[in-house]
Amino acid sequence: MPDDQPNLFGADDTPVRPSAAQPLAARMRPRSLVEVVGQEHLLAPGSLLPRLVAQNRFGSLIFYGPPGTGKTSIAEAIARETKSRFVRINAVMSGVAELRDVLATARRRPEAATLLFIDELHRFNKSQQDLLLPDVEEGVVRLIGATTHNPGFYVNPPLLSRSHLFRLEPLAPAAVAAVLRRALTDTVRGLGVRRHAANDQLLLALAVLCDGDLRRALNALEVIVLSLPEGAPITPHELEIFARERRIRYDADEDEHYDTISAFIKSCRGSDPDAAMYWLAKMLAGGEDPRFVARRLVILASEDVGLADPLALPLAVAAHHACDFIGLPEAELTLAHATLYIACAPKSNSATLALGEAHRVLKESPVQPVPLALRDKSGAASKQAGHGQGYRYSHDYPENISGQNYLAQPLALYTPKLAGHEAKIAERLARWRELKAGMGRAQG
Secondary structure (H helix, E strand, O other): OOOOOOOOEOOOOOEOOOOOOOOHHHHOOOOOHHHOOOOHHHHOOOOHHHHHHHHOOOOEEEEEOOOOOOHHHHHHHHHHHHOOEEEEEEOOOOOHHHHHHHHHHHHHOHHHOEEEEEEOHHHOOHHHHHHHHHHHHHOOOEEEEEEOOOHHHHOOHHHHHOEEEEEOOOOOHHHHHHHHHHHHHOOOOOOHHHOOOOOHHHHHHHHHHOOOOHHHHHHHHHHHHHOOOOOOOOOHHHHHHHHHOOOOOOOOOOHHHHHHHHHHHHHHHOOOHHHHHHHHHHHHHOOOOHHHHHHHHHHHHHHHHHHHOOOHHHHHHHHHHHHHHHOOOOHHHHHHHHHHHHHHOOOOOHHHHHHHHHHHHHHHOOOOOOOHHHOOOOOHHHHHOOOOOOOOOHHHOHHHOOOOOOOOOOOOOOOOOOOOOHHHHHHHHHHHHHHHHHHHHHHO
């Protein structure tokens, strides 16, 4: 690889004029931290990151957050403001050999203050991340890692412990719209020479469609502008065309996948059908496997609805089967049906609690033997041992309550809730306890 990446500065330390061949998002990239929009929680005057950069006393940094929120822009701005040698590699395309070359060059040039920017850091495996540790530890390079994934899951703990961690948030639509306005009028880096006009409402609508992703918004604006004759106004018609092609950000099997299904589950559990339907629609629009959603609904039916509505489980199981033999897009209706049913059903986690309590007792107490009266009496040996003797056949007693104990040491593991159908179960169990107690007094 080349000894250096392309210089970010001209001979007099002024920024190099961007090439017209570059995408608009690259041309409009901030040249200093002050130009970065949004992320006020990180970049407000007096905040930790600007102070570290101003004093040039920072170590390694890791920026994580959704695409298009400024991770690369902040890294390049830091390199400019500290006049560091900026080396950028992408973890998807770079291997161990390239990484070794970068680190070896940095060791030969300690005076250059190498700032190593690794985009998509989470794509490096453990051995590649470990390769960075000695040079990060010695200060040969200062690492800036960028990732869209939670570093706690994807970055090795030793590397994470040597880095300052900063989370970037999706940009507010107003912040994105302000950059779009600047790009539309800037004659040096933007699209100003084409003389297109657009009202503020239209730019804000475009920003909303791009979900806080500034790069995506700038790319969309460039496509719209280049599709028009020079000087033509941008109208809602062009925005409608873009909106029809909109794709929701949804990374299957990664953070967005887990965060969205978590929101879906909690919305169903919290009896909010509107929120549940929103998250369901997002998952389906993002390409989620409908069978995955159906499996979660089956779990919800037992974990959170339970005996409060015993029809929830068979309905959820039926929805799961329907997804297999109907398929998309019609299966979306089946998932909507099951989602609304579970979100609107009375809730009880008594089955979850009862099972947990039973596991706790088994773990903390001696395992109870099966009472002789309840043991299987098949075979001569079992009968000779007295298995089954004294068993009371429940159907011979009123309401099937024989008064017999089914544990050597009775336990109270199940406590019914008073929601929905389970309220009737609570009444029934109370009645049976009275019958059993009466039988005990009569026999006593």
